Amino acid sequence: MIFGIETSCDETACAIVRDGREVLASAVATQIAKHAAHGGVVPELAAREHLEALDVVAEEAFRTAGVGPESIDAVAVTNGPGLMPALLVGVSYAKGLAVNWGRPLIGCNHFMAHIYGAFLHDDGYLLLTRKETYPILALVVSGGHSSLVLIEEDGKATHLGCTIDDAAGEALDKGSKLLGLGYPGGPAIQKAAAGGDVKRYHFPRPLTGTAGKALALEHQYNFSFSGVKTALLYQVREARETNADTKSDFIRDISASYQEAIVDVLSRKAIKAARDFNAHTVVVAGGVACNGELRRRMQQLIPPSMLLRLAEPRFCTDNAAMVGGLGYYYFRDGVFSPLSLDAFARLPKISRVPFAAVAQ
Ligand code: KG4
Ligand code: ZN
Numbered sequence: 001m002i003f004g005i006e007t008s009c010d011e012t013a014c015a016i017v018r019d020g021r022e023v024l025a026s027a028v029a030t031q032i033a034k035h036a037a038h039g040g041v042v043p044e045l046a047a048r049e050h051l052e053a054l055d056v057v058a059e060e061a062f063r064t065a066g067v068g069p070e071s072i073d074a075v076a077v078t079n080g081p082g083l084m085p086a087l088l089v090g091v092s093y094a095k096g097l098a099v100n101w102g103r104p105l106i107g108c109n110h111f112m113a114h115i116y117g118a119f120l121h122d123d124g125y126l127l128l129t130r131k132e133t134y135p136i137l138a139l140v141v142s143g144g145h146s147s148l149v150l151i152e153e154d155g156k157a158t159h160l161g162c163t164i165d166d167a168a169g170e171a172l173d174k175g176s177k178l179l180g181l182g183y184p185g186g187p188a189i190q191k192a193a194a195g196g197d198v199k200r201y202h203f204p205r206p207l208t209g210t211a212g213k214a215l216a217l218e219h220q221y222n223f224s225f226s227g228v229k230t231a232l233l234y235q236v237r238e239a240r241e242t243n244a245d246t247k248s249d250f251i252r253d254i255s256a257s258y259q260e261a262i263v264d265v266l267s268r269k270a271i272k273a274a275r276d277f278n279a280h281t282v283v284v285a286g287g288v289a290c291n292g293e294l295r296r297r298m299q300q301l302i303p304p305s306m307l308l309r310l311a312e313p314r315f316c317t318d319n320a321a322m323v324g325g326l327g328y329y330y331f332r333d334g335v336f337s338p339l340s341l342d343a344f345a346r347l348p349k350i351s352r353v354p355f356a357a358v359a360q
Helices: 032-036 043-065 084-101 110-117 124-129 168-178 185-193 226-241 250-276 292-301 321-332
Strands: 002-006 011-018 022-030 074-080 105-109 136-141 146-151 157-162 281-285 307-310
Touching: 002 043, 002 084, 002 321, 011 043, 011 321, 022 043, 022 321, 032 043, 043 084, 074 084, 074 110, 074 321, 084 105, 105 110, 105 321, 110 136, 110 146, 110 281, 110 321, 124 307, 136 250, 146 250, 157 250, 168 185, 168 226, 168 250, 185 250, 185 292, 226 250, 250 281, 250 292, 281 292, 292 307
Parallel strands: 002 074, 074 105, 136 281, 281 307
Antiparallel strands: 002 011, 011 022, 136 146, 146 157
16 A cells, blocks of 8 residues: 655645555645646745645545555655655655655656556556557656657656657646636636637647658657747737737637647647557546547547557546555565655656566
């Protein structure tokens, strides 16, 4: 039974997960309202809020799970990547619990935990034990990442590509701010775009080779969303100058067109990578995986020979169940972190994941 802790951004979360598959509790306290006034997450404010919320969220997890600290076998905590001040609060808290409870500490990679989040529901755990599930192509899309990762049956992981500027969630958050739709931008844009005309406004499809020049091979699995965001800025400016922004359906159609540009690129590149590497399973994880349009598009595009694993919405956005779930594999293998465990801000190159179908 692993106690998971997550404080890498603006969600304070604690979870209790048994054997990497049974989520007994997944408590999340969001700070969204606290950061909304700033139009984005303020790291120091996030750290202060985590400090205040952790005890309450931990208690909630125990209450929901109906077990006490004596049942916990290890404490798993996200120690990166993320906002440094926010991460440090969770890591220190985890160390305190580990010492207090006399249990081992396990540092977990947040990005990897997001991928594992797609296997926390239904028979996900069983799927991971089967060779036929692999290779897995994972599209990880959140406020901090837009990446394609290939995972083989022995746990070998290859980072095929990532964004060279803004992450998809970041582009949605910044776009939403520009349109005056608030924070977080992904859900706000999705709501505003409902029923909108996705073709009314033109947005580029960066790094897809459709801009009139051939796509450089090194960018075939990379993303770029800052140009789409700049295109939005220009469209909004032009609309304001000509008063077109006051016309009915402006916000709806421009939101729909903007969201479509992002969903189109993410889905096409994920499917292309899955085909190129003969993936048997395609995973979509991270906060942006909550997006209804992205989920629908992936369902439409997935070839019949491949299995699509969309993370359940509650395991898409930041949560600790994915951390407690991933932590199980390190516990099983006796891989623990020292009490000097440090936090790290940036995503390191991932070469292995701890779950695999065959012995490593
Ligand atoms: O995984 P997450 O909670 O935190 C990070 O690790 O970054 O992802 C947060 C991101 C935000 O950018 C948010 O706008 C986006 O996920 N998001 C969505 C939706 N819900 C959350 N994006 C698109 N559609 C949604 N429904
Ligand atoms: Zn995240």
